[in-house]
Amino acid sequence: MAYSEQVIDHYENPRNVGKMDEADAQVGTGMVGAPACGDVMRLQIKVSEEGVIEDAKFKTYGCGSAIASSSLVTEWMKGMTLDEAGEIRNSNISEELALPPVKIHCSVLAEDAIKAAIDDYKSKQ
Amino acid sequence: MKLPLYLDYSSTTPVDPRVAKLMCDCLTQEGNFGNPASRSHLYGWQAEEAVETARRQVADLVNADPREIVWTSGATESNNLAIKGIAHFYQKKGKHIITSKIEHKAVLDTARQLEREGFEVTYLDPDTDGLISPAMVKDAMREDTILVSLMHVNNEIGVVTDLAAIGEVTRAAKVFFHVDAAQSPGKVAIDLEAMKVDLMSFSAHKVYGPKGIGALYVRRKPRVRLEAQMHGGGHERGMRSGTLPTHQIVGMGAAFAIAKEEMAEENERILALRQRLWDGVSDMEEVYLNGSIDQRVAGNANISFNYVEGESLLMSLRELAVSSGSACTSASLEPSYVLRALGMNDELAHSSIRFSIGRFTTPEDVDQAIAQVRKAVTKLRELSPLWDMYKDGVDLNSVQWAAH
Numbered sequence: 001m002a003y004s005e006q007v008i009d010h011y012e013n014p015r016n017v018g019k020m021d022e023a024d025a026q027v028g029t030g031m032v033g034a035p036a037c038g039d040v041m042r043l044q045i046k047v048s049e050e051g052v053i054e055d056a057k058f059k060t061y062g063c064g065s066a067i068a069s070s071s072l073v074t075e076w077m078k079g080m081t082l083d084e085a086g087e088i089r090n091s092n093i094s095e096e097l098a099l100p101p102v103k104i105h106c107s108v109l110a111e112d113a114i115k116a117a118i119d120d121y122k123s124k125q
Numbered sequence: 126m127k128l129p130l131y132l133d134y135s136s137t138t139p140v141d142p143r144v145a146k147l148m149c150d151c152l153t154q155e156g157n158f159g160n161p162a163s164r165s166h167l168y169g170w171q172a173e174e175a176v177e178t179a180r181r182q183v184a185d186l187v188n189a190d191p192r193e194i195v196w197t198s199g200a201t202e203s204n205n206l207a208i209k210g211i212a213h214f215y216q217k218k219g220k221h222i223i224t225s226k227i228e229h230k231a232v233l234d235t236a237r238q239l240e241r242e243g244f245e246v247t248y249l250d251p252d253t254d255g256l257i258s259p260a261m262v263k264d265a266m267r268e269d270t271i272l273v274s275l276m277h278v279n280n281e282i283g284v285v286t287d288l289a290a291i292g293e294v295t296r297a298a299k300v301f302f303h304v305d306a307a308q309s310p311g312k313v314a315i316d317l318e319a320m321k322v323d324l325m326s327f328s329a330h331k332v333y334g335p336k337g338i339g340a341l342y343v344r345r346k347p348r349v350r351l352e353a354q355m356h357g358g359g360h361e362r363g364m365r366s367g368t369l370p371t372h373q374i375v376g377m378g379a380a381f382a383i384a385k386e387e388m389a390e391e392n393e394r395i396l397a398l399r400q401r402l403w404d405g406v407s408d409m410e411e412v413y414l415n416g417s418i419d420q421r422v423a424g425n426a427n428i429s430f431n432y433v434e435g436e437s438l439l440m441s442l443r444e445l446a447v448s449s450g451s452a453c454t455s456a457s458l459e460p461s462y463v464l465r466a467l468g469m470n471d472e473l474a475h476s477s478i479r480f481s482i483g484r485f486t487t488p489e490d491v492d493q494a495i496a497q498v499r500k501a502v503t504k505l506r507e508l509s510p511l512w513d514m515y516k517d518g519v520d521l522n523s524v525q526w527a528a529h
Contacts (some may be wrong), residue, residue, distance in 0.1 A: 003440070011440060017508055034526035035511060036471035038434055038460065042510035059510040063436040067508060 003064055004098035010068035015075050018057040020044045028121025030113040039066045039106065043113035045077060045085070047121050053077045053085055058113075065103040069093050069110035082118050129446045130490050134331075134424055134483030135280055135308060136448060141333040141484070144379045148335060151175065151372035161369045162360060172371045179378025183327065186381045187306075187315040189342055195361045196369055199339035200307035201231040203326030204274075206341055206365060207303045208235045210351030211272045211324070212244055215301075219269030225249040225257050226466040228276055232305055236274075253468050254417035255284040259294045266294075272301045277315075277325075278308035281463040281479055282416030283425025285313055292321030301349060307331055307339075311384030312392065312422040317342060323349045329373070333484060334380030338373035341365075391484060396423035398482045398491050403428075405495030409502060411515070415464060415477060424482040427464075429473040430498075432512040433505040435460075438478060441501030445494055448479045472511070472521070 003011070019042075020027045026046050033040040039062030046055040056074035060067045072093060077085045093099075093107035131139075140148070151157045151172075161176045163169025177191065184191040197203045212222065224236050226248045236246045247265045251257050257275055273295050278285050288304060295302040303324040309315065311332045317325065325342040329335055343349050343364065357366030403426060406412055411431035430438065435449035460474035480494065506512040514521060 011437070014508060019513060031510065032527060035475070035521060036526070038436075038471075038475045040510055040526075042513075059508055059513060061432065061509040061511045062434050064440040066434075067437060 006072075006097045007064055007068040007099070010071040010097070011064045014058075014067060014071040016055075016057050016071065016078075017059060019059065020046060020055070020057055025124050026121075028117040028119070028124070030116025030118075030120060032112045032116055033062070033066075033109050035061065038062060039109060041066065041070045041109055041113045043070060043073065043110075043117045045117045045121060047082065051081050053080050053082070062106065062109075063103070065097065065099055065106040066109060068097050069099075069106045070113065072096060073110050073114055077114065082121070085114055086118055088114055129444045130493060131446045132480045132482060132486065132490070132494060133446045133448055134486075135283070135479065135481035137330050137336065138333045138483055139485065140330075140335055140376065141380060141383060143383065144334055144376050147379045148372045148376040151375050157371060157375075159371070161371055162358065172369075175371055176369055176374050179374045182378035182382040182385075183340055186310055186385045187317050187325070187327075187342065188319070189317040190345060193317075193342050193345055195341045195343055195364050196374055197339045197341055197365055198337055199330070200229075200305060200326045200328035201339075202365075203328075203339050203341040204229070204231040204303075204305050205235050206351065206354050207324040207326060207343075208232065208272065208274055209239065209354055210364070211301050211303065211349070212239050212242075213352035214350050215271045216244075219267075219271045220244045221247070221267050221270040223247045223249065223262060223265045223270060223273045225251060225275055227251050227255060227279055227281075227463045228274070229280055229305060229307065232274055232276070251466055254420070255279060255282050255415075255463070255467050256417055256420060257286055257291070259287065259290040262291050263294045263298075266298050266300065270298070270300050272303060274303040274305065276308070277304050277306040278313060278422050279416070279463065280308050281461060282427045282467075283308070283422045283481075284416045285309070285420045285422060287420075288322055289320050295323075296321040308422070310381060311388045312424065314388075317344075323347075329377035329380055332377075332380045332384050335373050335376040338370065338377045340377070392423045395482050395484075395486070398486055398488065399423055399426050399480075401488060401491050402426055402480060402482070402495060405491070406498055406502075409499065413473065415467065415469065415473075426480040426482070427477055428480065429469075429477040430502045431473060431476055432509045432515055433476050433502055435475055435477055437505055438476075438501055441504065442478075442497055445497060447481075447494075449477065 030043045041060045044057045056077045058070040060070045090107040090111040159168030159172035161172040180191040301323045305326045307328040323344045328339045413429045415427040464474035
């Protein structure tokens, strides 16, 4: 199947791959998906005192579109406030990456990961 | 080296150039273009002779009588003709059929259709090696069982069914035994004189012949009768009507003749290549060969690279033409039903790649594949949260996943 240039770019040069300390109070971790479904995303954000996302990291087990979706959102989230990040919708992601209909679930998963990371951070405060 | 490297011979094979030459001679005005059913002139007689030569070539590879070979459009049609043909002809004797969960869709969907028509079907679970044993077949037999349909060689994992032993069980119970042998000619010896198989489906394009042609073996003694599925001019003794495609049939015959001649040597060479591939990747952590290692055709290596998802792996392996057991591309998100039937967990099934090696594969091709696979798996594991967890000693089964 044909992948869009944007998906290939993120897949070949994924941004912000990595892992932060889950125990750090400044770090929010969102892990979504399931191995049985073929994709698992772990998205982490580091939030400043002012409520701005200073850093974002991800690791994803899944198809190229899932990897690209999570890579893209880490780029977007850096510098955003929590409220701004919470407004990222899966449609923004799928549009930016030109995902075909069968891959829309990858962008939905990325949106879920953002929400889960924000919730985790908030629960620690 | 032609890119992408073709390592998908279980899917289809290129036509052997020797076969293609003979096929081309049966097309144009100068060639053998006649209708094999034309009885009134030389063109028809010549075409008929070519068709009968091919019939003998196919029969010779499997030690059958040429009169037991019926031409079809391929293994899918052969499977349909055998299973529906038996079911419809013998339904007064009983309406129970036995098959397995790892059959090709051409068998499974045919069985489903018969269920809609009121037949009952038992789908056997293979063991963890992917094998169906004679005991499993025997245990599933009922008074009203009329047919057992099993594949000879599995298309995904390449394991080989013990037809001789299962044939003893079916014959003793006077139940017909159909075998989908799309994947086995030229790879495993077939002796229909010795084995108690009643019907066997063949395809040309898996054996370096053309697509669009296949055959069904229908045993004469003891006699097997079928209800035709394709009606018309009464070709192939009424079992399958339709003008015979001389060039396709000549191609299948030639391909089977070459297979008979060269299979021993070829399988030895291919087995060495598969071993080279396996040796080249199996020293990485968490790499598994799926299906029986011993009861397996030489060319198939179905390998799971744990914690790496199959479709993303394929994306990294764009210079290799291989196939994946992950079905992330389909809407269902279900991984291969064959691997699941082996009792394999979903992660491993999603992480599988089928490499199939064939006549034109070289050691250099295999080395190239190994290098690319190692690079891709290493890269994707760096990206994989599951790999992190595995490295941290987390048992993935203990994690509460949110299925989506």
